[in-house]
Amino acid sequence: MSDGxxxxxxxxxxxxxxxxxxxxxxxxxxxxxxxPYDLFHLDLNKLPGQEKTRPPKTEWLNMGFWKDTQVFPxxxxxxxxxxxxxxxxxxxxxxxDVGHGTGESLILFLTSPSIPRPRSLTxxxxxALHHQRSAARVQRLTxxxxxTAIFLYHGDAVYTSTEQQDHPLNFNGASTFDAIxxxxxxxxxxxxxxxxxxxxHHLTPGGRIALADICFDGEALQRPSLMRSVxxxxxxxxxxxxxxxxxxxxxxxxxxxxxxxISKYVFPxxxxxxxxxxxxxxxxxxxxxxxxxxxxxFVIVSGRR
Ligand SMILES: *[C@@H]1O[C@H](CO)[C@@H](O)[C@H](O)[C@H]1NC(C)=O
Numbered sequence: 001m002s003d004g005x006x007x008x009x010x011x012x013x014x015x016x017x018x019x020x021x022x023x024x025x026x027x028x029x030x031x032x033x034x035x036p037y038d039l040f041h042l043d044l045n046k047l048p049g050q051e052k053t054r055p056p057k058t059e060w061l062n063m064g065f066w067k068d069t070q071v072f073p074x075x076x077x078x079x080x081x082x083x084x085x086x087x088x089x090x091x092x093x094x095x096x097d098v099g100h101g102t103g104e105s106l107i108l109f110l111t112s113p114s115i116p117r118p119r120s121l122t123x124x125x126x127x128a129l130h131h132q133r134s135a136a137r138v139q140r141l142t143x144x145x146x147x148t149a150i151f152l153y154h155g156d157a158v159y160t161s162t163e164q165q166d167h168p169l170n171f172n173g174a175s176t177f178d179a180i181x182x183x184x185x186x187x188x189x190x191x192x193x194x195x196x197x198x199x200x201h202h203l204t205p206g207g208r209i210a211l212a213d214i215c216f217d218g219e220a221l222q223r224p225s226l227m228r229s230v231x232x233x234x235x236x237x238x239x240x241x242x243x244x245x246x247x248x249x250x251x252x253x254x255x256x257x258x259x260x261x262i263s264k265y266v267f268p269x270x271x272x273x274x275x276x277x278x279x280x281x282x283x284x285x286x287x288x289x290x291x292x293x294x295x296x297x298f299v300i301v302s303g304r305r
Contacts, residue, residue: 038129041101044273045073059137061101062184062212063298065262066269075269079212080105083183084115086258086302087210093178094120096168096202098157098195099185101125103134110141110148120149122168122177126156157185158195169198176204182211187234193248200252203305209254210302215245220295233291245301254303266298 045056048071056073064075065082089095095118100106109121125131131154138150151168159169168175180199189195192213199209214234218241240248242259249257271285288296 038127039102039133047071047073058104059102059133060104063266063270064273065265066273067265070269070273072273075273076104077108079266080108080183081115082262082300083181083210083212086260086300087179087181087208088302089116089118089179089208091116092119094118094122094176094204096122096124096177096180096199098124098180098182099126099188100130100134100183102130103137105181105183106134106138106150106152107141110138110150118148120151122150122175123152124155124157124168125152126154128154157182157189158191159198169195169202171198171201173202176202176207178204178207180207180209182209182213184212186211187214187238189238190235191237193237196249196254197252200254200305205305208302208304210300212298212300213245214296214298215240215242217241217295217297218243223294225294233287242297242299245299249301249303254305257303258301260300261297262300263292263296263298267292267296 041061042056042059045058045060046052046054047056050056058073058077060073060076060080062076062079064072065079066075067078069075069078093116095109097105097109100123103123106121106123109115109118123134125134131152135152138152153166153168155164155167157169159167159171162172164170167173168177180203182195186192186195196209203209216239221239221241242261246257246259267288271288274281274285276282
């Protein structure tokens with residue numbers, strides 16, 4: 001067979017396969033994008049060997065830190081604890097937890113003896129269902145949450161309109177925090193930069209922000225990538241290199257900015273766990289693998305006001 005003939009057929013096959021896959025994935029993400037997270041995570045929280053019909057004990061929703069475990073809820077809690085450590089939270093702190101899903105990180109703060117007990121705990125989540133479910137779950141803990149004032153806000157993390165009077169990051173609002181946490185969510189924000197600016201404004205001097213987040217290897221980001229522009233896992237303005245991330249924080253005024261690359265303890269564990277859980281997750285894993293191959297890095301970033 002001539003080289004030319006073979007490569008044209010080969011090429012055509014590759015191109016059509018790519019176009020098909022891209023279309024399918026784009027449509028899938030588009031359908032999901034208005035409401036990407038509902039309650040699918042409850043199923044992921046079920047422990048190995050647990051009865052299928054029993055509800056899970058935990059409701060974690062993040063990519064997890066899989067260094068010392070292969071169990072999803074344990075990996076998720078490990079990532080939450082890593083973030084709490086990076087924020088250097090002390091007893092009696094006033095905490096803002098952004099993007100808390102159905103409230104597992106709030107519950108961790110209110111119940112774990114090994115985590116400093118906050119004086120106040122404020123939460124923001126953008127999905128009404130998550131907001132209501134978090135409120136109901138936290139309310140059921142009344143005894144253990146005694147001594148902590150709780151305020152949960154339903155809305156986008158970034159304050160955008162004067163109509164959002166109660167928004168914790170309201171520019172005219174007086175609420176301040178000793179620590180602000182964003183556990184595996186800030187890459188979705190419009191935009192992360194604006195969120196960081198508003199957070200700086202609402203931190204007490206000496207207070208710390210900590211984010212478990214996704215950014216990119218600087219060199220990989222320089223290379224053009226069709227995949228990155230077609231499959232939008234995050235707004236374009238949030239696709240920054242690790243160096244740019246740190247520089248942005250320093251420009252806003254944060255000091256003692258630290259960035260830890262924990263990619264190898266996050267992506268392989270997470271996709272390994274999800275593979276074999278149906279077509280939707282397989283596609284998701286493919287996309288995530290492509291992102292990692294194109295330089296996506298999972299990081300813990302923190303800085304002090
Ligand atoms: C970040 O971690 C990944 C996975 O371990 C590694 O391939 C990459 O080189 C690291 N990047 C930097 C800048 O440390």
